[in-house]
Amino acid sequence: MTSPSTYPTISPELRAQRLAIPGGRPRVVIDTDTANEIDDQFTLAWALQSTDALDIQAVLAEPYSFAHRRAGLLEASAALDQGAADQSAETGLIDSSLSWATRLRAAGVDPATIEFVGPDEGMEQSYEEILKIYDLVGASAEGMVFRGSPGYMTSVDTPVESPAVDRLIELAMSSPADDPLYVVAIGCVTNVASAIVKEPRIIERIVVMWTASYPSWCPRSNRGGLNLEQDVAATHVLFDSGVPLIYFPGFYMGAQLRISLPEMEEWVRGRGAIGDYLYHLYTNNPLHAQRGIYDHFGRTWVMWDLITIAWLLNPAWVPSELAPTPTLDEGLFWVPAPGPERLMLESYDIDRDAIFRDFFRKLEENR
Numbered sequence: 001m002t003s004p005s006t007y008p009t010i011s012p013e014l015r016a017q018r019l020a021i022p023g024g025r026p027r028v029v030i031d032t033d034t035a036n037e038i039d040d041q042f043t044l045a046w047a048l049q050s051t052d053a054l055d056i057q058a059v060l061a062e063p064y065s066f067a068h069r070r071a072g073l074l075e076a077s078a079a080l081d082q083g084a085a086d087q088s089a090e091t092g093l094i095d096s097s098l099s100w101a102t103r104l105r106a107a108g109v110d111p112a113t114i115e116f117v118g119p120d121e122g123m124e125q126s127y128e129e130i131l132k133i134y135d136l137v138g139a140s141a142e143g144m145v146f147r148g149s150p151g152y153m154t155s156v157d158t159p160v161e162s163p164a165v166d167r168l169i170e171l172a173m174s175s176p177a178d179d180p181l182y183v184v185a186i187g188c189v190t191n192v193a194s195a196i197v198k199e200p201r202i203i204e205r206i207v208v209m210w211t212a213s214y215p216s217w218c219p220r221s222n223r224g225g226l227n228l229e230q231d232v233a234a235t236h237v238l239f240d241s242g243v244p245l246i247y248f249p250g251f252y253m254g255a256q257l258r259i260s261l262p263e264m265e266e267w268v269r270g271r272g273a274i275g276d277y278l279y280h281l282y283t284n285n286p287l288h289a290q291r292g293i294y295d296h297f298g299r300t301w302v303m304w305d306l307i308t309i310a311w312l313l314n315p316a317w318v319p320s321e322l323a324p325t326p327t328l329d330e331g332l333f334w335v336p337a338p339g340p341e342r343l344m345l346e347s348y349d350i351d352r353d354a355i356f357r358d359f360f361r362k363l364e365e366n367r
Helices: 012-018 039-048 067-081 085-091 095-106 119-137 163-173 190-198 200-204 232-240 261-267 272-283 286-291 306-313 352-366
Strands: 027-032 055-061 181-186 206-211 245-248 258-260 300-302 320-324 326-328 334-336 343-347
Touching (some): 039 055, 163 181, 163 190, 190 232, 232 326
Parallel strands (some): 206 245
Antiparallel strands (some): 258 300, 320 343, 326 334
16 A cells, blocks of 8 residues: 555644534535436535535546446355355355345346446446536536546556546645635545545645445445445545545445435425436436336435535534544455544434435525
């Protein structure tokens, strides 16, 4: 791994300032895999309808892919064929792969036929989806949206070049020392980590907000956390570089941001072009067919990424506290980082209802 000495040292006093609740109208860059699933579109729409509180300076398209999960899916399917599903712990399968394979097979779908986009195609689809959300909320995307990394980092020392990386560096380095740029990362952090490696000085001028995986105190492996596992090298850069970090665990916190079809029908559908599109996404979720889900009866869907914008709009909606910044071991477990303690801000709770009430109000006000 890259030595921490590669990066500027953030003093405890400056880190404390960076992790304090921002005043005024913070400057924001949103780094998003918008076509990955539907929560990014909800989050971006909410942010673009909250520009009285947020100064959005750019939106960056991230790569994404589920292709790395193919092997687990096929292994789970083979275990079902052999009647060995109850031995999943011995075969290295995880419960999500078994239930995924089971749902597909129950629907008459061969798991081997499921197709996955590569990270380059995922980034391009996300770029186009960002433009679509801008159009549907009636905002101008001119000079605001940038293509990101077409693939993942191959090492912690090797950035992936892209227009998004260059724009992030440009915006960060033009930031006043007392007015940091908030980087809202709601996918893998390839773009953000690449920018840090390419220009380490930006860690003195940015605060990264990232949602992914398990809390730092959880003794479970972070395998299964898509934003983390897609680009492990980039995740190491994020946690090992010393950049001021606000971490929003997806499991236990973001996972509470569930919404049902009746709520979509009552408070989202009919709320302008963007409301109708979000309703369309919910009722035609591209992940449903991939996951073998073919009805909405008794179901909800998680809008994970709303947690980041929620904290910026009202930190009381996402209670957080200072915690030691961990690192990852080879099994993707959180472990204490070597060297002097560096604090990050980590959420430990969430006010689901307050967040959705604001989201629904913004749709109503802007339709």
